[in-house]
Structures are given as structure tokens and as C-alpha cells.
Amino acid sequence: MSKNKIEINNLDFYYGDFQALQDISLEVPENKVTALIGPSGCGKSTFIRTINRMNDLIEIAITDGEVKVDGQDIYHPSVDVVDLRKRVGMVFQHPNPFPKSIYENVAYGPRIHGIKDKNKLDQIVEESLKSAALWDEVKDKLDASAFGISGGQKQRLCIARALAINPDVLLMDEPTSALDPIATGKIEDLVDELKQDYTIVMVTHSMQQAARISDYTAFFFMGELIEHGPTEKIFENPENQKTEDYITGRFG
Numbered sequence: 001m002s003k004n005k006i007e008i009n010n011l012d013f014y015y016g017d018f019q020a021l022q023d024i025s026l027e028v029p030e031n032k033v034t035a036l037i038g039p040s041g042c043g044k045s046t047f048i049r050t051i052n053r054m055n056d057l058i059e060i061a062i063t064d065g066e067v068k069v070d071g072q073d074i075y076h077p078s079v080d081v082v083d084l085r086k087r088v089g090m091v092f093q094h095p096n097p098f099p100k101s102i103y104e105n106v107a108y109g110p111r112i113h114g115i116k117d118k119n120k121l122d123q124i125v126e127e128s129l130k131s132a133a134l135w136d137e138v139k140d141k142l143d144a145s146a147f148g149i150s151g152g153q154k155q156r157l158c159i160a161r162a163l164a165i166n167p168d169v170l171l172m173d174e175p176t177s178a179l180d181p182i183a184t185g186k187i188e189d190l191v192d193e194l195k196q197d198y199t200i201v202m203v204t205h206s207m208q209q210a211a212r213i214s215d216y217t218a219f220f221f222m223g224e225l226i227e228h229g230p231t232e233k234i235f236e237n238p239e240n241q242k243t244e245d246y247i248t249g250r251f252g
């Protein structure tokens with residue numbers, strides 16, 4: 001049994017007067033992939049963004065309840081958000097490299113965190129690109145613009161950029177929805193590799209994807225967490241009728 005990396009207790013979330021998440025409690029085991037599924041607008045993205053306080057950037061956001069990473073309540077006033085986001089990295093739906101070279105995209109984070117030594121940066125860039133299964137494809141053009149590579153390569157570059165600051169947790173918000181099936185397959189294989197070293201939480205619209213790559217699945221519906229558990233159990237023997245209706249394609 002692996003330990004819980006993240007623990008969420010009685011989490012409520014509001015956009016102004018609108019309550020987008022209601023009383024969510026969820027445990028996320030370490031070195032596993034947890035998939036968040038549910039119909040559009042059910043709160044998956046809002047929820048994943050509470051785990052690295054990305055919602056802080058929204059002025060009307062109100063978060064209530066407890067989100068713990070490694071046992072520490074990340075909403076406690078003593079928490080340094082920059083440090084938190086170093087531990088909890090994020091990859092978005094649309095690959096969003098900076099308008100810089102491939103090398104600089106990966107070196108940017110470590111540099112901001114104070115690493116100046118060129119050899120050390122070279123080493124981090126190489127290791128991060130290798131971990132993101134992109135090194136072989138870009139090693140001869142590290143100084144080329146990050147805009148000149150394919151969509152799937154850009155997304156792996158964004159994963160390398162997230163890995164470069166050495167997080168423990170990787171949040172992925174629909175990381176393959178803008179990619180073709182081949183690029184999607186590569187990211188899925190990569191996620192399977194990465195879980196050896198990282199705890200991964202991933203929003204996906206694709207139930208097939210959740211079934212293929214996640215260890216645990218959480219089903220959200222209208223701001224509530226309806227059911228969560230081992231992926232096989234959720235897909236083969238769900239306890240809640242709404243979960244069953246969703247996974248059998250009756251709505252969503």
C-alpha cells in the first residue's frame with residue numbers, strides 16, 4: 001500500500017457566489033496516476049488547480065477546507081506559493097512553450113530558482129528532456145525555437161519544463177486533448193514511466209484514457225465528487241448509479 005501524497009478534506013470552492021466544488025474529500029496515493037473524470041463543467045479543472053493554488057490568480061476565488069501535500073496544509077498562511085509550485089508542477093491542455101529556444105524553455109525554471117552554473121544547467125536540460133522522452137528528437141537542435149516543433153513534441157517539452165524544477169507531483173489538465181492519436185500514445189506511455197518518480201493527477205475527457213493509464217479514478221458531477229477508487233473498480237463495478245450512467249455513456 002503506498003502512502004498518500006495528497007489529502008483533501010471537505011474542500012469547498014467558490015467563484016464569487018457560485019459554488020463550483022462541494023465538500024470534496026479525496027486521498028491521492030504517491031507514485032500513482034489518479035484520473036479525474038466527469039462531464040464538462042463538473043469542476044475537474046477547478047479541482048486540479050486547487051492542488052497548486054493556481055486558483056489564487058482568480059480574484060473572485062474562495063477556497064475553504066483543507067488541501068494537504070506531504071501532510072502540510074497548502075492554504076496555511078505560512079506556505080510560500082512559489083515553493084509549493086516548485087513541488088507541485090503543472091502541464092496544461094494546450095502546450096504553451098515560451099517564445100525561446102528548446103534549451104531555454106527547460107533551463108528557465110532552474111535559473112529562476114538560482115541555478116547559474118552552465119554545466120549544471122546543461123545536465124538538468126538533458127535529464128529533463130530524457131525524462132520527457134524528447135531528448136533524442138531535439139538533442140541536435142536545442143538552440144532552435146520551441147515554436148518549430150510538433151504539437152506532441154511541444155507538450156513533451158512542457159513536461160520537461162515542469163520536471164526541470166524537480167517536483168514531486170505533476171498535475172496534468174487534459175494534456176492530450178490538443179494532440180493526435182500518435183502523440184497522445186507517446187504522452188500516455190510517458191505518464192506510465194513518470195509515475196515511478198512522480199505522483200500524477202490528470203484531468204481527462206477520455207474515459208478510455210483514464211481506463212488505460214490511471215491507477216485510481218475520481219468521478220466528478222456538478223461540483224461533487226461522486227465516487228473514487230481503483231480504476232478497475234470504478235469502470236467495472238461502480239457503486240453509484242451516476243458513475244455507472246457516465247461510464248456507460250448514458251450522459252456526458
Ligand SMILES: Nc1ncnc2c1ncn2[C@@H]1O[C@H](COP(=O)(O)OP(=O)(O)OP(=O)(O)O)[C@@H](O)[C@H]1O
Nearest residue numbers: 015018020038039040041042043044045046047058
Ligand atoms: N474563472 C471562472 N469564473 C467563474 N466561473 C468559472 C470560472 N472557471 C470555471 N467556472 C465555472 O465553474 C464550473 C466548473 O468549471 P471547470 O472548468 O472546473 O469544469 P471542468 O469539469 O474542468 O469542465 P471542462 O471539462 O469543460 O473543462 C463551471 O460551471 C464553470 O462555468
